[in-house]
Amino acid sequence: MEKRVRRRLVVRGTVQGVGFRPFVYRLAVSLSLAGSVRNTPEGVVIEVEGDAEAVDEFARRLPAEAPPLARIEKAITADVPLTGEREFRIITSEAGGSPTALIPPDVALCEDCAREIADPGDRRYRYPFTNCTNCGPRFSIVLGIPYDRPQTTMSAFEMCPRCREEYTNPRDRRFHAEPIACPVCGPSLFLDGRPAPRGISHVARLLAEGKIIAAKGLGGYHLACDARNPKAVELLRARKGRGDKPFAVMVRDLEEARRVAEVSPTAAALLASPESPIVIMPARAGGGLAPGIAPRQATVGVMLPYTPLHRLLLEESPPALVMTSGNLAEEPIVHRDDEARAKLGGIADHILSHNREIAVPCDDSVVRVEGDLVIPVRRARGYVPRSVPVEGDGPAVLAVGGYHKHTFCLLRRGEAILSQHIGDLDTAEVLDYFARAVAHFQRLFEVEPEVVAHDLHPGYLSTQWARSLPGVRLVPVQHHHAHVVSVMAEAGLEGPVIGVAYDGTGYGTDGTAWGGEIMLAGRSDFRRVMHLRPVPLPGGEAAIRRPARIALSHLRDAFGERAGDLAKRLLPSLTGAEIRVVLRQCERGLNSPLTSSMGRLFDAVAALLGAAPEATYEGQPAMELEAMAQEYGDGRVESYEVAISDGVIDTRPLVRGIVADLERGVAAAQISARFHETVAAFTVEACRCLRAEGGPAEVALAGGVMQNARLLSRLIHGLTGAGLRPHYHREVPPNDGGMSLGQAVIGAVSSGMGK
Ligand code: ZN
Ligand code: ZN
Ligand code: FE
Numbered sequence: 001m002e003k004r005v006r007r008r009l010v011v012r013g014t015v016q017g018v019g020f021r022p023f024v025y026r027l028a029v030s031l032s033l034a035g036s037v038r039n040t041p042e043g044v045v046i047e048v049e050g051d052a053e054a055v056d057e058f059a060r061r062l063p064a065e066a067p068p069l070a071r072i073e074k075a076i077t078a079d080v081p082l083t084g085e086r087e088f089r090i091i092t093s094e095a096g097g098s099p100t101a102l103i104p105p106d107v108a109l110c111e112d113c114a115r116e117i118a119d120p121g122d123r124r125y126r127y128p129f130t131n132c133t134n135c136g137p138r139f140s141i142v143l144g145i146p147y148d149r150p151q152t153t154m155s156a157f158e159m160c161p162r163c164r165e166e167y168t169n170p171r172d173r174r175f176h177a178e179p180i181a182c183p184v185c186g187p188s189l190f191l192d193g194r195p196a197p198r199g200i201s202h203v204a205r206l207l208a209e210g211k212i213i214a215a216k217g218l219g220g221y222h223l224a225c226d227a228r229n230p231k232a233v234e235l236l237r238a239r240k241g242r243g244d245k246p247f248a249v250m251v252r253d254l255e256e257a258r259r260v261a262e263v264s265p266t267a268a269a270l271l272a273s274p275e276s277p278i279v280i281m282p283a284r285a286g287g288g289l290a291p292g293i294a295p296r297q298a299t300v301g302v303m304l305p306y307t308p309l310h311r312l313l314l315e316e317s318p319p320a321l322v323m324t325s326g327n328l329a330e331e332p333i334v335h336r337d338d339e340a341r342a343k344l345g346g347i348a349d350h351i352l353s354h355n356r357e358i359a360v361p362c363d364d365s366v367v368r369v370e371g372d373l374v375i376p377v378r379r380a381r382g383y384v385p386r387s388v389p390v391e392g393d394g395p396a397v398l399a400v401g402g403y404h405k406h407t408f409c410l411l412r413r414g415e416a417i418l419s420q421h422i423g424d425l426d427t428a429e430v431l432d433y434f435a436r437a438v439a440h441f442q443r444l445f446e447v448e449p450e451v452v453a454h455d456l457h458p459g460y461l462s463t464q465w466a467r468s469l470p471g472v473r474l475v476p477v478q479h480h481h482a483h484v485v486s487v488m489a490e491a492g493l494e495g496p497v498i499g500v501a502y503d504g505t506g507y508g509t510d511g512t513a514w515g516g517e518i519m520l521a522g523r524s525d526f527r528r529v530m531h532l533r534p535v536p537l538p539g540g541e542a543a544i545r546r547p548a549r550i551a552l553s554h555l556r557d558a559f560g561e562r563a564g565d566l567a568k569r570l571l572p573s574l575t576g577a578e579i580r581v582v583l584r585q586c587e588r589g590l591n592s593p594l595t596s597s598m599g600r601l602f603d604a605v606a607a608l609l610g611a612a613p614e615a616t617y618e619g620q621p622a623m624e625l626e627a628m629a630q631e632y633g634d635g636r637v638e639s640y641e642v643a644i645s646d647g648v649i650d651t652r653p654l655v656r657g658i659v660a661d662l663e664r665g666v667a668a669a670q671i672s673a674r675f676h677e678t679v680a681a682f683t684v685e686a687c688r689c690l691r692a693e694g695g696p697a698e699v700a701l702a703g704g705v706m707q708n709a710r711l712l713s714r715l716i717h718g719l720t721g722a723g724l725r726p727h728y729h730r731e732v733p734p735n736d737g738g739m740s741l742g743q744a745v746i747g748a749v750s751s752g753m754g755k
């Protein structure tokens with residue numbers, strides 16, 4: 001007689017809301033096993049009973065054949081007494097459950113649904129809100145927990161009998177697909193506020209005519225226009241007041257992506273992934289895109305249609321559309337229909353919307369791919385609220401982030417949950433949005449933070465907001481320490497490490513603006529061991545918009561009296577009067593805080609090499625500088641001289657070397673290549689020395705400058721060659737959008753509570 005057993009499996013990870021239970025059901029039934037599956041606070045609990053061999057096979061196939069979106073982190077197995085059960089059941093709706101597992105990120109259109117909307121015989125033919133357990137909106141429609149239909153914005157739509165049948169049938173692909181919809185019962189399209197069943201075809205025509213369209217998508221509104229029409233692109237730039245910041249482009253398919261960019265296999269995989277981010281890749285000349293898409297850049301940001309609506313639109317519209325966040329400047333993305341009319345009405349000629357409400361706005365995510373490097377630039381749709389595992393136990397922490405590219409982070413029981421990209425936290429409106437997002441996250445993930453970590457900068461709105469919270473323990477965190485620990489947390493490093501934080505500016509413990517820092521860091525503490533030689537930042541943060549002023553400050557530092565004359569020749573965007581004013585400001589320290597920022601050094605060099613006189617977005621000069629070096633290619637170049645003594649990296653010889661090259665008529669591309677080489681070389685040398693003096697071999701490469709792929713790849717190569725182990729971000733951005741992760745971890749270990 002066959003041997004019968006009953007086994008209990010507790011599975012943890014992203015296993016709820018991803019079609020895991022119906023998968024378990026089908027697997028169990030196919031093996032003739034009885035038992036049950038249900039969600040519990042411990043995770044998904046499965047009990048299977050039947051032939052011992054079949055039970056073994058079940059346990060083997062469970063992780064191997066799990067649905068594409070499921071991520072099994074841990075499975076605990078134990079044999080339990082037989083109950084004699086004869087059927088397999090899905091036990092639904094038990095309160096509790098691991099909250100993060102309950103709310104998956106939004107997922108790009110799957111192939112099954114794509115086939116259905118293309119099939120004239122299917123009842124969802126051309127239906128723009130088609131989804132299933134493997135795809136569709138999630139995080140952006142969730143109002144509360146547990147994650148089921150009444151707690152989403154889909155509660156406004158009553159399922160039709162056929163949808164209900166699919167929703168309740170464990171053998172159906174749409175079993176418990178909470179946003180399930182069809183043309184009979186689901187959301188529908190509107191054009192300029194009026195029902196528009198044929199709205200997509202209409203809008204496709206308008207786009208071909210050069211019109212600008214505000215289109216409601218998954219996490220908010222986009223502004224769209226024909227990316228190959230220079231006039232339409234210029235018009236959109238002008239109406240949006242966008243400056244030079246590159247526009248992302250949505251292309252019809254991979255083939256079209258290959259026309260406009262050098263798509264590596266890594267990039268192709270990311271483009272087609274369930275996360276479906278904007279992928280920044282080397283641009284291909286002659287791809288047909290309007291020159292105004294990415295002025296002065298060697299790269300272009302491309303994504304594929306990730307909702308059925310986008311897929312249907314791109315089939316009929318021009319094959320490449322600008323799809324830029326529908327917002328004003330760095331404000332949060334517009335996601336409400338009334339807001340869209342008020343804010344985007346003046347920019348767009350028409351508004352394509354739908355009546356599925358967006359509960360949580362969520363921008364497109366951005367990832368940069370260059371060679372073997374994958375650098376996260378903005379983490380939002382498709383990734384949030386997936387947690388980052390963090391070693392160690394401690395109190396629940398809220399890290400309120402910084403200012404630029406703001407995100408916040410909740411930390412509890414071994415996982416960090418970062419918010420979506422919020423924007424620049426500098427107005428009451430963004431602050432209000434941030435505060436509401438914090439409340440929403442605390443509710444969704446059932447976290448009541450005991451500790452609140454914030455930046456040292458007293459002027460950040462995030463800092464002031466944190467200080468206004470009652471009954472929490474505050475932990476102030478130095479900006480660049482947070483950046484470094486963010487890398488450590490992702491890499492699972494306890495420290496100590498050599499932390500290289502190359503960044504814009506962040507408040508230092510001495511009150512000056514840091515940003516070119518090499519530190520010895522642990523999770524709770526750090527020691528600043530080296531930094532760039534500080535120079536005045538004339539006019540403070542405002543100088544960031546005028547990189548030539550920062551260049552002048554560096555010229556003054558390197559050449560003294562001669563700086564004025566040099567500036568007249570080398571910095572034509574500065575008037576004589578401006579030069580005098582800036583030099584006087586630097587001299588007297590009038591509103592000219594000292595800064596050791598690497599980002600500002602990049603700005604200065606970019607200005608000397610003829611980058612745009614006006615920086616219209618954060619990091620623009622540095623991005624232009626990298627693009628110049630890419631023009632030079634990978635040929636060998638000599639480093640400039642740099643002197644390091646007493647922990648100060650003296651950049652004056654470097655600036656003198658660049659000026660000498662300029663006066664000899666050396667091309668900007670070559671000078672930029674030499675500059676990148678120099679920064680990589682002195683950084684590797686500094687780390688090598690620290691290691692030789694008994695420092696750690698682990699090096700954390702952090703801060704916004706690490707978005708520079710040319711520098712990062714040279715650092716990785718150089719450090720590895722010197723016997724050191726470089727670590728860098730793969731999950732969260734190296735810019736300030738990833739800083740809240742480090743803040744949270746420092747908050748947990750420094751609060752004096754727990755470990
Ligand atoms: Zn699907
Ligand atoms: Zn229906
Ligand atoms: Fe920073």
